[in-house]
Amino acid sequence: MSTGHIPVLLPEVLEALAPLQDAAVIDGTFGGGGYSRALLAAGARVTGIDRDPQAVARGQELAGQAAGRFVMVEDTFSRLDSVLEPGTAAGVVLDVGVSSYQIDTAERGFSFQKEGPLDMRMGADGPSAADVVAQLTEAELTRLFQVYGEEREARRIARAIVQDRAATPFTTTLELAGLVSRVAGRGPPGPIHPATRVFQALRIYVNDELGELQLALAAAERVLAPGGRLVVVAFHSLEDRIVKGFLAERGQQGPGSRHMPAVAGPAPTFDTAGRKAVPPSDAEVAANPRARSARLRSAIRTEVPARSRPVNRPEGVPPLDEVSRRIVRKVRTGGG
Ligand SMILES: C[S@@+](CC[C@H](N)C(=O)[O-])C[C@H]1O[C@@H](n2cnc3c(N)ncnc32)[C@H](O)[C@@H]1O
Incomplete structure (x- = not known):
């Protein structure tokens, strides 16, 4: 069982969201409530969102103690603009990824070091990692x-998974971690476990993490008031690239230079001037190694109306609901 989640970059998050007195802030990743509690203590009114029913239960407890200044919503953060009127939020904060509660609880199936069902869903529905490993083709x-x-x-x-699953489906974390170690773990032991990347890929896919993030950034653009703050803490380069790309596309254009004159584009919906990516301090990493790869990016909403934005998804990987369709088709045709 988990002993709790230590909030990452908390003072930096509060600073990037300031001023907080009486501000309406959406905490799109409630988790253990570390950010929400600090926001309440700084005088904000907070709406917490999480897709994980266990996090929602923790949030409901907090709602009971917060004298009407905190509301907990069970939903995905891609829909964070459904909890407040458009153009009214003073702040949106996202701390993307999994919580220590999730990773440390073996039954959730996130950890390649603890035996548990091969699940990895943060929410209560959709295909599990075991379903994905059973249904995708070798190429996918x-x-x-x-x-x-x-x-x-x-x-x-992928080839080894497809060969082995024909005899016995993969149902547990250690079965899959064992296969990856066997296939990819030759050579001297390195600093990271051989199954790290495969588990990361399955977790991202099962929870549509990158699609969710792209949708949430666009939703934040709609829900923030002019002057409102967007703050995102990301933990790996795939997420950070999305946040960085969004802010570069939507952000205030620089004044240009002799070599690269400013190009007239659509008016910026966010002001990013003077706001650089913030890493954790050495002291924070020493106290909480899980903060190691965190990066905070922030921006201030301008008065320019929100724009629409398509979600980029990689070619060659089927959409998640295709996994569910394949399961239904197999059951109907008696294929298991
Ligand atoms: C890193 S934790 C947040 C920790 C929190 N800031 C704290 O200090 O306690 C991330 C949380 O976001 C939730 N989450 C991740 N992706 C989500 C999504 N797309 N929609 C809603 N919640 C999501 C996870 O279930 C998890 O509880």
């Missing part, structure tokens, strides 16, 4: 491990 699994895991041995791992 290869692409999944390449794109979401940046795994060099993707092809060999």
Whole structure:
């Protein structure tokens, strides 16, 4: 069982969201409530969102203690603009990824070091990691491990999974971690476990993490009032790239230079001037190694109306609902 979640970059998050007195803030990733509690203590009114029913139960407890200044909503953060009127939020904060509660609870199936069901769903529905490993073709699994895991041995791992699952389906974390170690774990032991990237890829896919993030950034643009703050803490480069790209696209254009004159584009919906990516301090990393790869990015909403934005999804990896359709089709045709 987990002993709790230590909030990452908390003073930096509060500073980037300031001023907070009486501000209406959406905490799109409630988790253990570390940010929400600090926001309440700083005088904000907070709406917490989480897709995980266990996090929602923690949030409901907090709502009971917060004298009408905190509301907990069970939902995905891609819909964070449904909890307040458009153009009214003073702040939106996202701390994307999994909580220590989730990773440390073996039954949730996130950890390749603890035996549990091969699940990895943050929410209560949708296909599990076991479903994905059972349903995707060898080519799709290869692409999944390449794109979401940046795994060099993707092809060999996918081939071994497809061979082995014909005899026995993968149902537990250690069965899959064992296969990956066997196929990709040759050579001297390195600093990271051989199954790290495969587990990361499955987790990202099962929870549509990158699609959710792209949708949430666009939703934040709609829900924030002019002057409102957007703050995102990301933990790996795939997420951070999305946040960085969004803010570059939507952010205040620089004045240009002799070599690269400013190009007239659509008016910026966010002001990013003077706001750089913030890493954790050495002291924070020493106290909480899980903060190691965190990066905070923030921006201030301008008065320019929100724009629409398509979600980019990689080619060669089927949409998540295709996994559910394949399961239904197999059951109907008696294929298991
Ligand atoms: C890193 S934790 C947040 C920790 C929190 N800031 C704290 O200090 O306690 C991330 C949380 O976001 C939730 N989450 C991740 N993706 C989500 C999504 N797309 N929609 C809603 N909640 C999500 C997870 O269930 C998890 O509880």
